[in-house]
Amino acid sequence: QVQLVESGGGLVQAGGSLRLSCAASGIIFRLYTMGWYRQAPGKQRELVAAITRLGRTDYADSVKGRFTISRDNAENTVYLQMNSLKPEDTANFYCAAEKGGVNYWGKGTLVTVSS
Secondary structure, eight states: OOEEEEEOOEEEETTOOEEEEEEEESSOGGGSEEEEEEEOTTSOOEEEEEEOTTOOEEEOTTTTTTEEEEEETTTTEEEEEEOSOOGGGOEEEEEEEEETTEEEEOOOEEEEEEO
16 A cells, blocks of 8 residues: 655745655655645645656756755655745645656645745
8 A cells, every 4th residue: 555644844934944754655665756746725736846766856946946855765755845935835735656657645734834
């Protein structure tokens, strides 16, 4: 059974930082591209950042220079370090694992940035 469990969300003031974690089980983690997505109220889910099994990263333009994705294959965990947070970053953040067109999703963690 595949499980992706996010943690680290919460309430933070604008300009602050949070670090999200996603612990994976039930998959061979090192073989998967891992991603962080977010969905704000009334908006579509969007890709925030992704990291391939080889460690190549990709970011949405809106978070470049502020967010950093990383992975620890020994711990089966992917992280999202979020700095200089803005109110428009407020959303539910979801972890995803992708390989060969198959996607698994976590249940999400809420990030709220107050102005």
